[in-house]
Amino acid sequence: MQWETVIGLEVHVQLATRSKIFSGASTAFGAGPNTQACAVDLGMPGTLPVVNEQAVAMAVQFGLGVNADIAETSVFDRKNYFYADLPKGYQTSQMYHPIVGPGELEISLDDDVTRRIGIHHAHLEEDAGKSLHESLTDDSGREMTGIDLNRAGTPLLEIVSDPDMRSAKEASAYLRAIHSIVTYLGISDGNMAEGSMRCDVNVSVRPKGQAEFGTRAEIKNVNSFRFVEQAIAFEVERQIELIEDGGDVEQETRLYDPDSDETRSMRTKEEANDYRYFPCPDLLPIVLDQAYIDHLRDTLPELPADKRARFENQLGLSAYDAGVIAASRDMADYFEEAMNVCGDAKQAANWVQGELSAALKREHLDVTRSPVSARQLGELISRVQDDTISGKAAKQVFQALWDGQGESADEIIDAKGLKQVTDTGAIDAMIDDVIAQSPQQVAQYVEAEPEKRGKMIGYFVGQVMKASRGTANPQQVNQRLSEKLDALV
Amino acid sequence: MALEQTQVRRAAHLARLDVSDDQASSFVDDLGRILEMVDQLQSVDTHDVAPLMHPLDATQRLRADEVTEEDQRERFQRSAPAVEDGLYLVPRVVE
Amino acid sequence: MSDHTADYAPETVTSLAAALQRGDASSRELTTDYLKRIERADSTLNSFISVTAEQALAAADAADQTRAEGNAGYLTGIPLALKDIFCTRGVRTSCGSKMLDNFTAPYSATVVEKLNAAGSVSLGKTNMDEFAMGSSNESSYYGAVKNPWDLTAVPGGSSGGSAAAVAAGLAPASLGTDTGGSIRQPAAFCGITGLKPTYGRVSRYGIIAYASSLDQAGPMARTAEDCAHLLGNVAGHDLRDSTSMARCVPDYAAELDAPLAGLKIGLPREYFGDGLDPAVESAVREAVKVYESLGATVRDVSLPHTRYATPAYYVIAPAEASSNLSRFDGVRFGHRCDNPDDLVDLYKRSRAEGFGEEVKRRILIGTHTLSEGFFDAYYIKAQKIRRLIRQDFLDAFDDVDVLMGPTTPTPAFDLGAQSDPVSMYLQDIYTIAINLAGIPAISVPAGMAGGRPTGLQILGPHFAEARLLNVAHQFQQATDWHQQRPAFAKEMI
Structure with missing residues (x-):
């Protein structure tokens, strides 16, 4: 039955x-x-x-x-x-x-x-x-x-x-x-x-x-x-x-x-x-x-259902993210403050739902007791947006903020030297060094079918990033490497 | 409405009153006569009459949400039959 | 001390206040004198459960000090007796029950605080029917009280100790409580004046509850004038009592002398029917004639639901009581049985041992009438009839200013005479409806029947205490029933 x-x-x-x-x-x-x-x-x-x-x-x-x-x-x-x-x-x-x-x-x-x-x-x-x-x-x-x-x-x-x-x-x-x-x-x-x-x-x-x-x-x-x-x-x-x-x-x-x-x-x-x-x-x-x-009705705060709808319709969050974030007033308040600092709702939602929630869960903390404040997170997101640091470095900065190693993202970026290198000349020099030191890989690249070269470029990107200790802008490295290697074919 | 001994026993249990058999039958008698007197009420037509719970048609005044009481545990527990570590003691309650 | 007695006799609050003001006596002298009287007379009367001599003398000294500093009010230094239902901080507050024989109140009732602030002196706590349930004072754990007019008669109840003490001159006045007649009936039986104010006029905070929607505290004294002074001091809104009303308190004493010309008196037909003792009736009729001579007009009125007041009361009051008395469970205060097996045994035996018969009877009735299947037929029905009873009064007061009738159907009955609960309940036939309707009423001494006093009851609309006191006072200006004193008092004092 x-x-x-x-x-x-x-x-x-x-x-x-x-x-x-x-x-x-x-x-x-x-x-x-x-x-x-x-x-x-x-x-x-x-x-x-x-x-x-x-x-x-x-x-x-x-x-x-x-x-x-x-x-x-x-x-x-x-x-x-x-x-x-x-x-x-x-x-x-x-x-x-x-x-x-x-x-x-x-x-x-x-x-x-x-x-x-x-x-x-x-x-x-x-x-x-x-x-x-x-x-x-x-x-x-x-x-x-x-x-x-x-x-x-x-x-x-x-x-x-x-x-x-x-x-x-x-x-x-x-x-x-x-x-x-x-x-x-x-x-x-x-x-x-x-x-x-x-x-x-x-x-x-x-x-x-x-x-x-x-x-x-x-x-x-x-x-x-x-x-x-x-x-x-x-x-x-x-x-x-x-x-x-x-x-x-x-x-x-x-x-x-x-x-x-x-x-x-x-x-x-x-x-x-x-x-x-x-x-x-x-x-x-x-x-x-x-x-x-x-009077009580007029002074009622925005309630979860309204907030969820606003997050979804006005801020463009996914229904899932909007629902989860809006479920907790503290989480929603945190999200909105981070968003106001960085000006990007989707990125703020990604961080809140990703890195932040994971860290809170790991340490059984309520968002109100998060070691990383909403303002700090917002500033961190801004640094990714303005290409000061890479997404990968951002995670390092987040962890450092969480651990209390600095007062702000900028302070940690400076202290750890995580600022992205975007200077074309410096990147070109590093690329030239890597190409010079990898004759075998260069030869393989040149001989490979053109459609397979895309995968092989990964090796060179890795070497350049390593040489820059992660500070080189990966998109820039990628683009210049393709240009230089393709020139050798 | 006549009263039966089981009803007196049930009321005594609800009211947590230990009542011996002798007392129970004397209560059945007394309470039965009281209820008989009370039963006169049934002859009044109260159709469309609202119950009057309180003699004045007044409404509840509300108290500001302020802490006005301080700790007086020691004073309050002076008349308590059994206390330990500030707790009132009762025979072990199994839940 | 007794050589001073002549200077301020007869002892009314008013005369004592004057003596204190003139400096003819100190509060310590008055207090000492009253404590001596209690010591001499109360082994016979049993009107006090606790006499607080030490505290009384300390309060008297403080009052004398206040007076010396020029800060005395009307009641400063006046000795009073409090019914043992009022919580008095640091003093046993028993409510006439074995249950609270060991209970020292950790706080004081609002009215006690007010009397303390006014500088009055509490002589002690007066005897009463257990938890105010009774009309004869015979249900007290501390034994029956004797009526000073006739030591074989009851003083009435439940404020029987207060009435007997005032009648015998062991206190000039007392504060009692009235749920179905507990101030007025003993006042009538003992030949004193007793006022039950409008429900909500006086704070109930700190008064051990019997039936919350009916209980009200009020003054018991020799004269209406004394009652006016006491009520003025204890009445008023209390933030701790949701049912006390935020209405200003008039100067009751200031209105006592208003002339009665044009006063419209109604005589409820139902208050002069079967069961009314002819001597009581003729005393009331004589009193009404006095009012006519003072310029009042009299007409018959009807309160058609009067006969349902007692049945309605014996649903509502026990229902509320059954719930109010649940807190006496042997856990936080009060009597606790020895060696309870378990929690239920602790409750059942503590309560069975701590409560007397009448209290148990009312708890059982209330529990039964509130229980499933009976609630509508009893409780809701009684509350509907209560509305009809109140409406009877409201209708009557459209046509008349006050209603008058006997306070009780008979004068005080003999100790032990009323063994049947139902016939005891019917003693309150003229007083109970007043509580159900929440209106004020005063009983004044109006004659004697077989050597025992009888009372005239005067009823008024809600919050008409000033009018009632005025009407009672004018009667007492024209008659001397209130000045008569029992032989017992004359011998003992």
């Missing part, structure tokens, strides 16, 4: 506010345990929440970025359940009236195909704390879990997609697109390793052509693009096998274990929860007026 996979994603994005969603405690990452949990975050008796305006603005910005409806009135609800890292016994969230209504996001797949994925809604909520399990014991020596509530109350935007994705690749492309848009907007640092972006994946399968969805499993907390693909791949196979063996998929929560590359059930003895959502009586409805929304 042919199976179709149906995937929906719930992405939790930590918003990059300075303070928490309902309190004035700091959201900074990495502080000592519970030093950033204030009375409100701890759920101290009598404390009350007040909504952070920046969290609201960021949610609206996201909504505008995915062409979603922005709710004129949105309401916070309480989701009631007990858990060790949930201080109040409820999470303040938005169940019935989320701030961001339906929208959509375009994703690009490798083969330059784009698809539109529906955003069902996005809502604001507070993050929980963290449970730490390492080597804690109580007075009688029993193993304990430690609770750190620094993260409790960090604003989250939960972005819920429609079940529109049909493959693991589409799911990871969607996640990348979300990552791209939230970092473009500057509403999250998108750091998946630190948990700034976390993803729950709903997966089901159905016979191809069947209209209704199969039973879905929810895979919790899949926290990298790669793991999303792997977890889905495993889960799809598991479900198909299960059904083909005559079994039924259970609606349940599963956990993906990257080490064993499999998902396993999180089912416990606990019966199904009942969250008893109801409007939080400590908070009033958030009412946004059109002027406020319009």
Whole structure:
């Protein structure tokens, strides 16, 4: 039987506010345990929440970025359940009236195909704390879990997609697109390793052509693009096998274990929860007026899809390069600065996609931490364009800049003597020397069929370049050599 | 709506309240009578009436995104039943 | 000290403030005197959970210093008692529960900060029904409070300790909270004046929440004038409470003397029906006559959804409470059971041991009515009826300035008399709708029934506290019910 996979994603994005969603405690990452949990975050008796305006603005910005409806009135609800890292016994969230209504996001797949994925809604909520399990014991020596509530109350935007994705690749492309848009907007640092972006994946399968969805499993907390693909791949196979063996998929929560590359059930003895959502009586409805929304719309930065189109249509980049560079705001900013310095979009794209990306990948660096600045790269490209150095020498200069051997391309070119020799007289002299020292090769050249001479010239070019220690202009060398050798025939 | 013991037990579990069998049956009795009193509500026609979640028709005021709280961990943890290295301790949670 | 008593008796905030201003007494003298009274009388009454003598004397000295420096305000140096629901930094804040018996609040409620800034002196924390759930003060972990008018009667609840303490002269005034009548009903039972302000008038920050959309703090004192001074100090917008309203606070005391000629009073028919004690009714009718003599006109009005207030309340309040009380889980503060097997056991036993019966009952009701399959039928339905109840009041206030009726259907009942929860709940039949609608109401002493005080309740539109205080004050200028004192107080003090 042919199976179709149906995937929906719930992405939790930590918003990059300075303070928490309902309190004035700091959201900074990495502080000592519970030093950033204030009375409100701890759920101290009598404390009350007040909504952070920046969290609201960021949610609206996201909504505008995915062409979603922005709710004129949105309401916070309480989701009631007990858990060790949930201080109040409820999470303040938005169940019935989320701030961001339906929208959509375009994703690009490798083969330059784009698809539109529906955003069902996005809502604001507070993050929980963290449970730490390492080597804690109580007075009688029993193993304990430690609770750190620094993260409790960090604003989250939960972005819920429609079940529109049909493959693991589409799911990871969607996640990348979300990552791209939230970092473009500057509403999250998108750091998946630190948990700034976390993803729950709903997966089901159905016979191809069947209209209704199969039973879905929810895979919790899949926290990298790669793991999303792997977890889905495993889960799809598991479900198909299960059904083909005559079994039924259970609606349940599963956990993906990257080490064993499999998902396993999180089912416990606990019966199904009942969250008893109801409007939080400590908070009033958030009412946004059109002027406020319009202002945020007017100040929205250029978003990835627009940038990609501009790179492709106005700057003439390939669809692939435009897509990859525009996917990251930092990369796009880097590219645009380098391009503005050298004035050549295609060369700038080649360098960013080639040498720079390779070096960043090799050293696991983000572009914002590149040792070679966009200005330095732009100047380097300019030196190739004005024939100061050869393309080959340029790579040497790039490496030297990367290694911190100089402040600018010019400084390194000077220091290493990489400046191209373009003086015809000097090149002619070197060519004459090489011809004089290679009588045998010259004889072979002269005797060869004319159509084979083109290949044989390579030897002479190599010798001349060697003699010039790479500084001679290769096109010039090539041209003068042909002229001089052909004159001997 | 009458109340059954299983419903009381379920509510007690959701609310994380340990309830003995004796207590459960006494709660079934009390809660049943409270719900009976509450059931008078069903006789009111509320067609076209919007729920009133809050007595005033006010809207949420937003707070500027500023860090206003400082570390008071030591003070906050003075009333805590069990802490170690600044962490609140609970019996080992297996995930 | 007691030889000074005559100089400032009867002790109202107003008379004490005058004595302090004149220099007839220092705050230290007043505070010492009240602490002595508490020591003498409270083993009988049990109106305080914690007496903070040391802090009180320090605050009194600071107040005297402030006064000596010429910076005293109206409340500077005035001793007060706070219901033990207000978080007070460095002082046990128990909310009448075993759950918080060991809880020292790490911060102070906004109203406590305001009273501290005004220079008033807190004598201690008064007894209350556990988590403010009750109408008799019998659900307190710290034991029942006795009504100073009759030691076999309850003082009412949940602010029963506050009412008893003020009635007995153990404090000139107190701050209480009112979710369904918890200021007004004990005020009526103990013969004092108690005001529940408009929802959103006074900050809830630092008040341990029972039902967030209903809770409101307010003054309990001997006179409306005292209530005006206290409310003026604690009311106002609080950046820490999203539900507190940004409206300016009028000078409540300045409006007390406005004449009542032309005042339009409505008497809700539904507040004079079955179950109303005839003696209570006749006290209210007499009071209305006093108003007529002051130039007011009276007409009957109807609040047709009154009978649904109690059922709606017992959906909404327990629902909110079930969620509000989830934070008491034995992890960060409060009672924790011994040797929990696992996390669920820790929660279940800590909560079962820490909460009393009535609290559990309300948590269970609230949990049940919010749960899947019941939410619409109970919670949403009750909130719809709440809108109808509010509309009843809004409609009535189109025609009249204030509404009047009894605060309670009966005078204080005997300790232990109400063992059935539902009949206990019906004690609040006249007070609950006010909380659902969010309007203000004040209870003033209006007579005696069988040796126990009865209260007249005056209701006004949202934010009409100044009018209510004026109307109550004028009654107290024309009558002396508020000046009567229980024999117990006369003997003990």
